Amino acid sequence: MIKSARIVSTGSYLPGEPLTNETLESILGPLSPELLEQVQVERRHWLVNPITGEYHETNSDMAAKAAKQALELANIDPNDVDLLVLSTASPDYPLPPMVTLVQEKLGLRRCATLEVRSGCCGTVEALDVARLYLERGIYQTAIVIGSEAISPLLAPQFLGKDPSSLRARDRLNIYSFGDGAAAMVLTATEDEPGFVGSAMACVGGNKKPGMIIPGGGTNALLTTLDQKKACLMELKVDFTNSGKFTPHVLNEALVDVLKRSSTTAESIDLCFLPEGNAGYLRSEIEHSHLQTSEWVVLGDKIFENLSLVSNTGSAAVPLALDYAWKTGKLKSGDRIMLLAIETSKWLYAGIVLDWSAEPCAANNWN
Template identity: 65%
Template sequence: MKRAHIVSTGSYLPGQPLTNTDLEELVGPLSPDLLAQVQVERRHWLVNPTTGVHTETNSDMATKAAEQALTFASLSAHDVDLLVLSTSSPDFPLPPMVTLVQEKLGLKRCATIEVRSGCAGSVQALDIARLYLEQGKYHTAVVIGCEAISPILVPLFLHKDPETIRARDRLSVYSFGDGAAAFVLQASDEPGGIHSSSLASVGGDRKPGMTVTAGGSKVPVPGPKERMELRVDFQASGKFTPYILAESLTDILTTSGVSAESIDLCIIPEGNTGYLQEELKEAGLLTPEWVAVSGNIFENLSLVGNTGSAALPLALDYAWKTGHVRQGDQLLILAIETSKWMYAGMTLTWSATPCPIA
C-alpha cells in the first residue's frame, strides 16, 4: 500500500514582528502573571496596528507559503492536483478561499477542499489529503493552514486610549498572530510516511471555548452596535485543555500502534513543556506516555503567537528549517482546538531531506 509522505514545508509571516513592548504602547500592559500564561513574545499581523490598513490578505499569505513549500520540493504549482486548506478567517464566505489560492498559484484546474476550523484544522486537512493520495486518486497535494486574526483584533484598540481597553481584550491582542504554512505531500511505496491519525470533537456537551461572531448566516452583517468579535474563554481553556491533551495523546498512540518511547519529536503548539507538565500534573493526568514524550516536545508559540490553523504547520516548518527534525525521525503531531474542544493528531516518519536553507 502506498503511503503519503511530507516532502517539504513552507511558511509566510506578514510584516515586521510586533513585540510585547510594541503592544504595551497600543493597548496597555499585561500583568507579569498574565504575560507568563500567554507565553508569546512576538507575533506578526497583516494589519498595520497604527493605521488599520490591511497590507495583504489571508489568501496572499497562504499562496506565499505554498509557493515556498513547492520551491523546496523542486516542484511547480502545475504539479499540484489537490489543494486542501484550513482556516477560520477566510477572505470571504464565498468563494472558498482555497479557490482563490488556486487562482493565485496559476492553476486553471485542480481538486480543492476547504476545512473551516482553527488549530485542529490543519491536521484534519493533512489527513484528508493523505487519504486521497493513498487511494491513488491524486499524486501531489499541497496542504495549507493559515489565519488572519489581526483584522478582528485591531478594532479593539485603534484610535482608543490604551487605558480604556478591557483586560480580556488586551489578553486577546497579546495572544494572537497571523501567518500561513504549507506541506507538500506525495504518495509512494517507500517505507515511512504518515502512519495513522486520530481526531475527535469531545465538546458536544460543552459550551464553545472560542467563537468568532458575525459574518455567518446567524449574524450575517454587524449592526451599528455590533462588530465581528473574537471571544475566548481563557478560564475554561485552562481547566479543560489538560483533559483533551491526555485523551488525545493516548488515542493517537493506541490508534497508530506506536510507543511513546519511540517518538523522536512531538509537535504540540500549546506552549512550553513545563507549563504543559504543570497543567497535567495539577489535573492528575500526568501519564507515563506524557512523561516519555515531554523531553521531545517542540513548538514556536513565543515567536509567532496563537495562529489557529497555521500553528502546527508553522511549528513543523520551523523544526525542519532549524534542523530539529531529520529524515527518519518518528514524529507525533497534535493540535488542540478550544472552539468546540477538538483535537487532531497523527504519527509519521519524517521523509523530507534537509531543508535547503537549514
C-alpha cells in the same frame, strides 16, 4: 495498489515586521507580568498595521506565499499539484472558498480543492484527508495549508480607543494572537516511509464553545446583534474554561492517537504541541492529576515555537513543523507526532508519521 504518502517539504510566511511585547505595550498599555507569563509570546506578526489599521495583504495572499515557498523547496512545479487542501477560521470571504483563491494565485486553472473551516486542529485534519487521497492513488501531489488572519478580528478592539479603557482580558486576547501561514507538500510513493496512524474527535458535544467568531454567519440572532456594532466580526475566547478543560482534551487526544497508530510514546522522536502547550498545558496536566507515563516519556521531546509567532490557529502546527525542518531539529528517520487541540468546540486531531524529507537547503527560518 495502496501507496504511501510522505511530506517532502514545508514552507511558511509571516506578514510584516515582528510586533514585540514592548511595541504592543506602547499601543495598548501593559499586560500584567502574570498574564504575560501565561501568554508565553515574545513577538507576533500581523497583516494589519496596529497604528493605522491599514491592511498589508489578505489571508489568501499569505497562504499562497507559503505554498509557493514549499513548492520551491521541493523543486516541484505548481502545475504538478492535483490536490489543494486548506484550513482556516478566518477566510477572505464566506464564499468563494479561500482555497480556490489560493489556487488562482498559484496559477492553477484546474485542481481538486477542499477547505476545512477550523482553527488549531484544522490543518492536522486537512493533512489526514490529503494523505488518504494520495495513499488510494487518486492524486499524486498535494499541498496542505494552514493560514490565519486574526489581526483583523483584534484591531477593532483597540483602534481609536484610549488604551486605559481596555479591559485586562481584552489585552490578553490581543497579546495572544498573530497571523501567518504554512504549507506542506505531499507526494505519493511506493517505497518511502509515511503515515503511521491518526485520530480526531470533537469531545465537546455537551459543552459551550471555548472560542467563537460570532459575526459573519447566518445565525439570525447573532446577525441582528452584530449589526448594532461597528465591528461585525470579533474573536471571543473563554480563557478560564480553556484552562480547566483543555488538559482533559489533550490527555484524551494523546491516548487515542497512540492507540490508533499502534505505537508508543517511547517510539516518538519529536512531538509537536504548538501554541504553548509544551509549557503551560503540561503544567495544567500535572495540576489536573493527568500526568501519565506517556507524558513523562514525551517530556523532552515536545516541540513548539509559540514565543516566535504567537497563537496562529490553523497555521500553528505547520509553522512549528516548518521551523523544526528548516533549523535542522527535524531529521530524516524521525518518527513524529502532530497533536493539536482546539477550544472552539473542544476538538483534537493527531497524526503519527515517519519523516523522510531531506534536510532543508534553506537552513533558516523567516
